[in-house]
Amino acid sequence: IEQTYGEVNQLGGVFVNGRPLPNAIRLRIVELAQLGIRPCDISRQLRVSHGCVSKILARYNETGSILPGAIGGSKPRVTTPNVVKHIRDYKQGDPGIFAWEIRDRLLADGVCDKYNVPSVSSISRILRNKIGNLSQPNPYEATKQPPPQPTLPYNHIYQYPYPNPMSPTGTKMGNHPGVPVSAGHVSIPRSWPSAHSVSNILGIRTFMEQTGALSGTEGSAYSPKMEDWAGVNRTGFPATQAVNGIDKAVMEADIKYPQPTPSLSTVGSFLPACAYPSSNQHGVYGGPGGGYLTPGHPWPAQGSPLAHHGPGVTVHGGDLATAMAFKHPSREGKRAGSHGLGKGVQLPGGSH
DNA sequence: TGCGTCACGGTTGAG
DNA sequence: TGCTCAACCGTGACG
Numbered sequence: 001i002e003q004t005y006g007e008v009n010q011l012g013g014v015f016v017n018g019r020p021l022p023n024a025i026r027l028r029i030v031e032l033a034q035l036g037i038r039p040c041d042i043s044r045q046l047r048v049s050h051g052c053v054s055k056i057l058a059r060y061n062e063t064g065s066i067l068p069g070a071i072g073g074s075k076p077r078v079t080t081p082n083v084v085k086h087i088r089d090y091k092q093g094d095p096g097i098f099a100w101e102i103r104d105r106l107l108a109d110g111v112c113d114k115y116n117v118p119s120v121s122s123i124s125r126i127l128r129n130k131i132g133n134l135s136q137p138n139p140y141e142a143t144k145q146p147p148p149q150p151t152l153p154y155n156h157i158y159q160y161p162y163p164n165p166m167s168p169t170g171t172k173m174g175n176h177p178g179v180p181v182s183a184g185h186v187s188i189p190r191s192w193p194s195a196h197s198v199s200n201i202l203g204i205r206t207f208m209e210q211t212g213a214l215s216g217t218e219g220s221a222y223s224p225k226m227e228d229w230a231g232v233n234r235t236g237f238p239a240t241q242a243v244n245g246i247d248k249a250v251m252e253a254d255i256k257y258p259q260p261t262p263s264l265s266t267v268g269s270f271l272p273a274c275a276y277p278s279s280n281q282h283g284v285y286g287g288p289g290g291g292y293l294t295p296g297h298p299w300p301a302q303g304s305p306l307a308h309h310g311p312g313v314t315v316h317g318g319d320l321a322t323a324m325a326f327k328h329p330s331r332e333g334k335r336a337g338s339h340g341l342g343k344g345v346q347l348p349g350g351s352h
Numbered sequence: 353t354g355c356g357t358c359a360c361g362g363t364t365g366a367g
Numbered sequence: 368t369g370c371t372c373a374a375c376c377g378t379g380a381c382g
Contacts, residue, residue, distance in 0.1 A: 016362090050356095055356095071364050072363070073365045
């Protein structure tokens with residue numbers, strides 16, 4: 001029995017505190033903005049706080065990406081065995097060498113670059129702790145041989161954390177057929193690649209439209225790596241069964257992210273009912289994308305991956321009561337102050 | 353009224 | 368295995 005939960009913001013939208021909005025919503029925000037819709041209107045239509053809309057648009061303008069940043073994890077160590085080895089060599093070659101000189105040499109020799117060169121204090125610590133007695137073997141070499149760590153910049157090592165619904169391995173960082181992935185993970189630099197730009201996404205959408213690959217998977221249509229979509233064929237996905245080795249839980253994530261079924265023309269009737277699994281968030285808001293649009297808007301009601309509400313999307317609980325029932329009981333009342341205000345559903349159009 | 357910014361409480365994942 | 372820490376998140380309030 002998996003506990004899922006969501007919270008309702010002042011606009012009546014559903015969100016999970018601490019987790020990014022689903023890519024579908026993020027994409028919609030950017031697309032609406034590109035259509036000239038004001039951020040405040042986007043906020044109201046999508047029921048996302050204007051601060052969030054502002055943030056996403058600002059990020060998009062800055063990076064060209066709609067995707068959230070990499071969550072969690074630690075910065076990679078800069079004192080890799082290779083660096084330690086070089087420091088050790090420098091120290092052996094010149095016992096009187098200063099830490100700052102070592103630092104300069106690491107840069108000069110290309111062992112490190114300016115992004116991952118250890119600080120002087122780190123070098124000092126290495127000298128003290130690891131190379132204090134040069135007669136002792138290097139602990140890295142004497143004990144175990146950790147896997148070589150490439151001295152890559154921080155960006156490169158960070159991974160996009162979302163599980164990939166198309167992963168044949170069912171792992172969060174799954175590989176894609178035909179997409180070479182080394183070391184079992186896919187890296188997306190924080191300087192977001194243009195592959196995530198809306199134009200590219202739209203291009204991919206065209207592809208998806210043509211193939212019908214997005215049928216019924218509106219909210220889950222966003223692969224962690226958009227550029228991998230070309231290798232994706234989601235046609236005929238069973239709703240809850242493992243497909244192509246995809247972990248069932250991953251698949252179910254799509255289903256556990258129901259968005260209330262807002263009718264297209266009734267933003268005002270939007271009733272949030274969403275339950276995010278704690279493990280991931282892709283595929284949230286399974287409702288028809290067109291539901292975010294005001295009547296008469298030129299937005300294509302069909303043809304958008306976000307607008308197609310296919311059979312693969314099971315919308316659970318179409319009312320607020322259901323959404324609230326998914327909440328963590330322990331979280332109720334826990335968030336006093338401003339966040340507690342989000343509990344109350346405010347009718348659309350209400351001013352803040 | 354719209355929007356940029358920030359504090360806050362939360363999640364995440366490498367170390 | 369559990370903890371720590373630093374990254375990120377969206378909300379809501381403020382100006």
